[in-house]
Amino acid sequence: MATTALSGVGLTIAIPLVTRAMIDGPIADRDLSALLPLGLLALALGVLEAVLIFIRRWVQSNAVLGVETTMRHDLYARLQQLPMAFHGQWQSGQLLSRVTNDLSSIRRFFGFGLLFLVMNVLQLVVVTLVLLKMYWPLGLVVAAAALPIIALSNRFERTYVLVSRRVQDQQGDLATAAEEGAVGFRVIKSFGRGPFVAGRYNDSARTLYDTSMDKVRLSAKFWTFLEVIPNFAVVVVLLFGALGVGRGDLTPGTLVAFITLMLSLVWPIASLGYILAMAQEAMTAGARINEIFDTEPSIVSGAHVIERPRGHLRLEGVGFAFPDQPDEPVLHDVNLEVAPGETVAIVGATGSGKTTLTALVPRLYDVTAGRITVDGIDVRDLELGNLRQIVATAFEEPTLFSMSARENLLLGRRDATEADVHAAVEVAQAQFVHDLPWGLDTRIGEQGMSLSGGQRQRLALARAVLAQPRILVLDDTLSALDVHTEKLVEEALRRVLADATGIVVAHRASTVLLADKVALLQDGTITHVGDHSELLATVPAYRELLAADADLEEVGA
Structure with missing residues (x-):
């Protein structure tokens, strides 16, 4: 030239x-x-x-x-x-x-x-x-x-x-x-x-x-x-x-x-x-x-890879504060252990830090104190791709992309078979995708705006389930579902959570029953861990959080 x-x-x-x-x-x-x-x-x-x-x-x-x-x-x-x-x-x-x-x-x-x-x-x-x-x-x-x-x-x-x-x-x-x-x-x-x-x-x-x-x-x-x-x-x-x-x-x-x-x-x-x-x-x-x-990533991938993860999750003295508010920690002294195949429900008032806590597990944010381990290895030492194959998250506000329903589902696992896709759809009670004009190949529009809130949540849940993670995080994923659909989803989720470590952010007593144990989050730390019935009987703060739920009397009976 x-x-x-x-x-x-x-x-x-x-x-x-x-x-x-x-x-x-x-x-x-x-x-x-x-x-x-x-x-x-x-x-x-x-x-x-x-x-x-x-x-x-x-x-x-x-x-x-x-x-x-x-x-x-x-x-x-x-x-x-x-x-x-x-x-x-x-x-x-x-x-x-x-x-x-x-x-x-x-x-x-x-x-x-x-x-x-x-x-x-x-x-x-x-x-x-x-x-x-x-x-x-x-x-x-x-x-x-x-x-x-x-x-x-x-x-x-x-x-x-x-x-x-x-x-x-x-x-x-x-x-x-x-x-x-x-x-x-x-x-x-x-x-x-x-x-x-x-x-x-x-x-x-x-x-x-x-x-x-x-x-x-x-x-x-x-x-x-x-x-x-x-x-x-x-x-x-x-x-x-x-x-x-x-x-x-x-x-x-x-x-x-x-x-x-x-x-x-x-x-x-x-x-x-x-x-x-x-x-x-x-x-x-x-x-x-x-x-x-010039902005240096604050979250850097580690080098360790877990070939056969069991999903043993531990939070040891975990604390977190946002970078622009270092003197106002959202979480502090959080200790929790979730054994492989066990499910824990995180319950707390609005603004108590539940969503932030779940975001720390896949390292969407990094802890500012303490550590989180998977199978005894600090998540900061794990290769990010490996960690996010082990952990899958379904958010309360699901993000869907301007692509087909099938492509949205396969984001978490590109090699899934057709049978896997249909099984995940069944678990999430997202069979509505088959009624779309072109079924799973129908483009659902930017942010999934062509779907209802409950449909978006179910599709996002199916995406997380399809990934077949060892640790499944559900951040109030069922909040937009009606009572009948929620019951069907919960029944299917029990089978999925039986083979995975689960963290479920819950506001309803019915959702709490998915878990083997409950952790109560108050003022940025976990104050009580135990069985739902035990906490309901002995912890007034827990009882007050669930008091507005219509299922309380039936569940507590």
Whole structure:
């Protein structure tokens, strides 16, 4: 690519020199026999230049697309490596803006701006030297025209980078507003807040528009100035060049070649502003992307692999505080042991830390005190892929993807057979998937919004069951089910939990009965562990938590 670019600059200079030879030679001497070879040479040089441009564009496009694809892959992989704490602090729209807009800015600069920046600077230097050699008085005019351009470019660069960063940040804010409006449209409609949300979106769009117009005005002033200087220089060259021909200081062919070469500098000079603007956008985009790459993952995979896990889970003095609130621990001094094949129900008031506790087992967060072990090995020493094959989680707020029901189910276990899939569907009482228009192959829409809350929970539960984990974590997974469906699911889950270690976050007494024992979580720690009937009879706090449940009297009887 560098060879074709350099050859292109050489041809840009060679063609006007052949034109000078034609005018001062065969045309001035009226020697038509010598005109044809020079004409054919000029044509051949023009064709060669076109071929080189094609080769350069083809090679360049392949290289740039390869770089963009690699960067996109690395950026997405990095986002997957970063922990929940990172994603909890960043707006999804800001991340989306970096993955799309910022990478596109870098690709445009690599694909166009970088090459032409090098070529145009090289062409400016080489052609100016040639012009000085051809007729130095006019060459000085061309060289002098570059001085104000350099000074203005330096000033433009400092201002433009600040405006460009504001535009890119505001694009991320606008993407966030658009995404939240699309995902939360049911809530917006149910509260009749469409005009309000639209107003907030319009405010963000207006802010972006105003900042973008500041950017346009800045660029317009710069580019206008760049257009004026070359045109003024052309007028001066024409005036003094005509005088030079009249005095016999230079030949007509030299003047034509000089003007042709000078006009070849109009594009490099005029495009300088656009290329510099593109460079600043790419630099800003690179800085924004580096904010992600420079974030060190706080959860690092260990090296140990458990080949045949038993699922013996222990929590030893576990404590946890969110990174932005290190002095306010959510959990402290949590001790719990769950033997292989045993199921424990975690019961506690809203906000007591139940969901956080379950998230520590698969290392969605890392403990800040104590340790969690699986089969006697600290989960921080386990290879992450191995740990998350051992542990499967079904969340209260299930996340489904814009793909078919089958693909959503197979996320946890790609090699599952059709029989395995149907068995998991039966356990989760998710037979509704067979009634969808194309059965399991029906696309269920983004976030599974085409399904009811209970259907989404059952599909997510089936996905966790299909993974056949040694440790199954159910974070209040049955909360959206009606009593009849819940009873059927619980009966099927008993068979599944008989072969796995289970942790069940429970709010209903009926769900508690899935467990072999109950752990009461109060004020960030486990205060009581025991049989459901025992805790119901001896622990008032436990009895109060379940007092509102309609099943209490029946269960306690």
